[in-house]
Amino acid sequence: MTAATWLERLAHELDALGVPAADAAAIVVEAESHLGEAAADPLASFGPPAGYARLMADALAPEPSAAGTAGSVRAAGRVRARAVAVRKRYRGRTVLDGVDLTVRDGEAVLLIGPNGCGKSTLLRILAGLVRPDGGRVEVDGAVGYAPQHGGLVAQLTPCEQFVLFGRARGLSREAAVRDGCRVADQLGWDAARAPVADALSGGTRQKLSVALAALGAPDLLLLDEPYQGLDLDSAQRFWELLWDWRDRGRAALVVAHAADAIERADAVVELGGAVALRSAA
Amino acid sequence: MKTTDQRPAWLRGVLDLCLLALLDDGEAYGYELARRLEELGFGTIPGGSLYPALLRREKLGHLHAEWRAGDGGPGRKYYALTPAGRTALAQERIAWRAFAGSVEAALATTEARR
Numbered sequence: 001m002t003a004a005t006w007l008e009r010l011a012h013e014l015d016a017l018g019v020p021a022a023d024a025a026a027i028v029v030e031a032e033s034h035l036g037e038a039a040a041d042p043l044a045s046f047g048p049p050a051g052y053a054r055l056m057a058d059a060l061a062p063e064p065s066a067a068g069t070a071g072s073v074r075a076a077g078r079v080r081a082r083a084v085a086v087r088k089r090y091r092g093r094t095v096l097d098g099v100d101l102t103v104r105d106g107e108a109v110l111l112i113g114p115n116g117c118g119k120s121t122l123l124r125i126l127a128g129l130v131r132p133d134g135g136r137v138e139v140d141g142a143v144g145y146a147p148q149h150g151g152l153v154a155q156l157t158p159c160e161q162f163v164l165f166g167r168a169r170g171l172s173r174e175a176a177v178r179d180g181c182r183v184a185d186q187l188g189w190d191a192a193r194a195p196v197a198d199a200l201s202g203g204t205r206q207k208l209s210v211a212l213a214a215l216g217a218p219d220l221l222l223l224d225e226p227y228q229g230l231d232l233d234s235a236q237r238f239w240e241l242l243w244d245w246r247d248r249g250r251a252a253l254v255v256a257h258a259a260d261a262i263e264r265a266d267a268v269v270e271l272g273g274a275v276a277l278r279s280a281a
Numbered sequence: 282m283k284t285t286d287q288r289p290a291w292l293r294g295v296l297d298l299c300l301l302a303l304l305d306d307g308e309a310y311g312y313e314l315a316r317r318l319e320e321l322g323f324g325t326i327p328g329g330s331l332y333p334a335l336l337r338r339e340k341l342g343h344l345h346a347e348w349r350a351g352d353g354g355p356g357r358k359y360y361a362l363t364p365a366g367r368t369a370l371a372q373e374r375i376a377w378r379a380f381a382g383s384v385e386a387a388l389a390t391t392e393a394r395r
Contacts (some may be wrong), residue, residue, distance in 0.1 A: 026348075027332070030311060033355045034328045038310045047329040055329065059336035232285065272374065 006042035022194035028148030078106025080251035086135035108242045108252045113271030119255045146209040148224040154198040158191040169216035181209040186241045221252040301370040308361035365394045
């Protein structure tokens with residue numbers, strides 16, 4: 001991304017966050033001056049415009065309970081998804097044996113457990129793709145689901161996929177591309193000029209998958225190992241995206257292995273025992 | 282084991298303090314501070330960490346900011362320590378030295394057992 005584009009998006013994001021025009025102008029000019037002198041890549045030095053805008057907005061108006069960190073106390077929102085005593089068998093093997101789970105608005109819940117414990121199956125059940133053998137599943141509202149693999153159209157560019165998936169969610173062509181590129185941007189990826197999905201690296205395909213799931217801001221985001229194998233910086237950006245998501249009052253359920261994720265999520269549910277390790281509020 | 286640069290993570294906790302300390306020498310603008318920290322061995326200071334820290338301290342009343350015209354380019358925002366900032370620096374310097382001492386003590390203990 002060129003410095004000019006980056007600065008332009010920064011101005012746009014500051015405006016969207018309600019930062020007063022004079023403060024926003026000062027922030028943009030200071031960043032411009034820095035980029036000019038340091039001859040630095042804006043993404044490498046400042047991160048995605050959306051993230052930097054939020055950091056500066058927070059610095060301008062510090063809130064008593066700083067948002068953006070796990071463990072900050074928030075009022076629990078309404079229940080967005082609930083699984084009660086869900087059971088599922090595959091080829092004679094019990095995958096899920098009486099699993100309970102609740103995801104509320106404003107909460108990023110982490111789902112962990114050993115390989116083969118049914119994490120992906122539970123996500124697919126919540127997404128409505130798989131029917132459970134027993135138990136009860138309630139999901140209230142629109143769902144965005146990013147599978148661990150696949151789910152992309154191999155021969156379409158990211159923007160074409162945004163348009164295609166966006167149409168299904170009632171988004172105009174422009175809104176879909178803007179939404180998709182914005183999420184990609186938060187993940188540190190410039191989707192606007194990217195080639196067809198087949199030509200993307202595995203990590204970039206994961207980012208595309210997340211951007212497609214988040215398109216049109218569904219009520220519940222279901223992400224299956226969204227940053228598996230990506231670098232630390234991508235993992236951090238991914239969690240910042242999730243914190244932003246839940247700070248806007250939406251719900252998310254994420255399957256991940258990484259030990260660091262436990263500290264970052266609002267609540268953790270472990271399968272293969274199905275114990276709630278820590279629950280928010 | 283892959284070694285990663287731990288300096289960014291460590292710096293996160295003390296960047297504010299280092300900025301106050303550098304500004305004790307006199308006013309400076311953002312990029313100038315980044316360069317001086319780099320010279321001190323902190324590695325590259327991302328603008329994404331630097332400016333939020335400066336703005337936070339400005340809003341706390343620890344720094345006073347003033348705009349000056351740059352040479353040809355856009356203007357520069359110069360930061361200077363306020364009396365409140367000087368007090369904060371003195372307090373945080375003491376707190377940091379105690380903490381750094383604890384870290385050093387912990388490292389020395391395990392070393393002595395070898």
